[in-house]
Amino acid sequence: MDAVVHATLESFDAATHDRLSADPVRNTVALTSLDRIRRSPATDLLPTLITFHDNGEVIGSLIRTPPWPFQAADLPLPAVELAANLAARIDPDAPGVTGPRDRSEAFATATGKNYTESLTTRQYRLGTLAQPTVEGAGRLATEEDVELLGTWREAFLSEAVPEAPNEPATEAMRASLRLGNGHALWVSNGTLVAWAVASLPQAGMTRLGPVYTPPEHRKHGYGAAVSAFASQWALNQGATDVLLFADLTNPVSNSIYQRIGYQPLDDWAEFWWKH
Numbered sequence: 001m002d003a004v005v006h007a008t009l010e011s012f013d014a015a016t017h018d019r020l021s022a023d024p025v026r027n028t029v030a031l032t033s034l035d036r037i038r039r040s041p042a043t044d045l046l047p048t049l050i051t052f053h054d055n056g057e058v059i060g061s062l063i064r065t066p067p068w069p070f071q072a073a074d075l076p077l078p079a080v081e082l083a084a085n086l087a088a089r090i091d092p093d094a095p096g097v098t099g100p101r102d103r104s105e106a107f108a109t110a111t112g113k114n115y116t117e118s119l120t121t122r123q124y125r126l127g128t129l130a131q132p133t134v135e136g137a138g139r140l141a142t143e144e145d146v147e148l149l150g151t152w153r154e155a156f157l158s159e160a161v162p163e164a165p166n167e168p169a170t171e172a173m174r175a176s177l178r179l180g181n182g183h184a185l186w187v188s189n190g191t192l193v194a195w196a197v198a199s200l201p202q203a204g205m206t207r208l209g210p211v212y213t214p215p216e217h218r219k220h221g222y223g224a225a226v227s228a229f230a231s232q233w234a235l236n237q238g239a240t241d242v243l244l245f246a247d248l249t250n251p252v253s254n255s256i257y258q259r260i261g262y263q264p265l266d267d268w269a270e271f272w273w274k275h
Contacts, residue, residue: 001059001079003086004051009037012049016061019074024205025125025265026073026100028243031202033065039179048091052079062087064094067165069270072099072107084110095165096272108271118163119247119270122254124262126242129235131228132260134221136188138229141177141195149173149183152195156212160247163272182237184230186222194222196230198242206234208244211253224256231260 006012013034020027020034037047045066052060052075060076062083070091075083084107087094096115097107108115141149150170157164177183179200186194194213198206208230213223227244234242244262246254258264 001052001054001082003079003082004053005086005090006049006051009034009047009049012051012061012063015051015058016074019058020061021203024203025123025241025243028073028123028205028207029071029098030061030063030073031205032199032207033063033068033071035200035202036175036179037065040175048087048094050083050086052076052082064091066093067095067167069096069098069272070094070107072097072103075099075103075107077103077106080106080110083107084112087111094273095163096270098270099268101267101269104269104271111273114274115271116274117269118272119161120249121245121268121270122248123265123268124244124246124257125265126231126235127261127263129228129231129261130259131232132221132224134186134225136186136193136222136225138184138186138226140233141183141185143174143177145183145185145192146170146174146177148192149195152212152214153210155214156210160210182230182233184226184233186226186229188217188220188222191217193217193220194226196223196226198230198234198237198239201234201237201239204238204240206237206239206242208234208242211244223253224260227257228260 048064050062061074064070097104153169182198184196196211
């Protein structure tokens with residue numbers, strides 16, 4: 001077994017596009033991350049792109065889009081030691097790894113670093129969408145909502161993923177809108193009360209997230225309503241696999257998603273290195 005570090009996204013795509021697209025559910029994070037790189041202006045933070053080969057055949061991959069952790073969903077377990085050693089040499093600034101638990105934990109262990117489990121999630125896929133009956137109505141966000149979306153994104157990350165890199169939130173939201181992602185807002189009595197994002201479909205797959213309701217508007221069903229609205233937007237865009245991740249330490253969100261039609265698939269875990 002050997003590994004190839006790709007200097008360009010074009011080279012990596014040539015080796016992995018068909019492979020990743022053949023399993024868009026498992027490779028959801030990689031597909032959306034790579035699409036964002038392709039269609040966004042170039043930055044100084046170049047991605048780390050590695051493929052693993054056995055007898056000339058591509059058997060897996062490992063990617064990182066700075067400043068975020070490695071994505072191990074396509075990492076073959078037999079390549080974990082090779083991947084950890086190579087990653088340490090070519091990308092020493094990586095903060096951690098995320099992916100299905102068996103792969104991300106194996107990679108984290110193989111690095112020999114001290115790490116903490118920062119996030120445990122369950123991946124869900126939409127079956128039959130069940131629209132909840134909730135006061136208010138949904139609408140899609142526009143450029144005029146960018147400042148609010150930036151504020152809500154910062155609040156969401158501070159609450160749900162405190163280890164997340166510090167990025168300019170408003171610019172991230174503006175870029176997401178320009179990429180064509182669906183930013184759904186729920187409006188009750190003229191007040192914006194909840195937000196959910198659905199990515200533009202890739203290989204038939206859309207992923208929801210973030211989903212956020214400010215604390216003062218919780219326990220009214222707005223999170224379920226805006227999630228269903230965003231899910232319907234994704235279906236209208238032609239998505240065949242509508243996915244999301246729910247924090248396993250939050251039983252409320254897990255039950256809400258199941259009530260509107262989402263079915264559990266797999267457990268993922270995110271590990272960050274201790275410094």
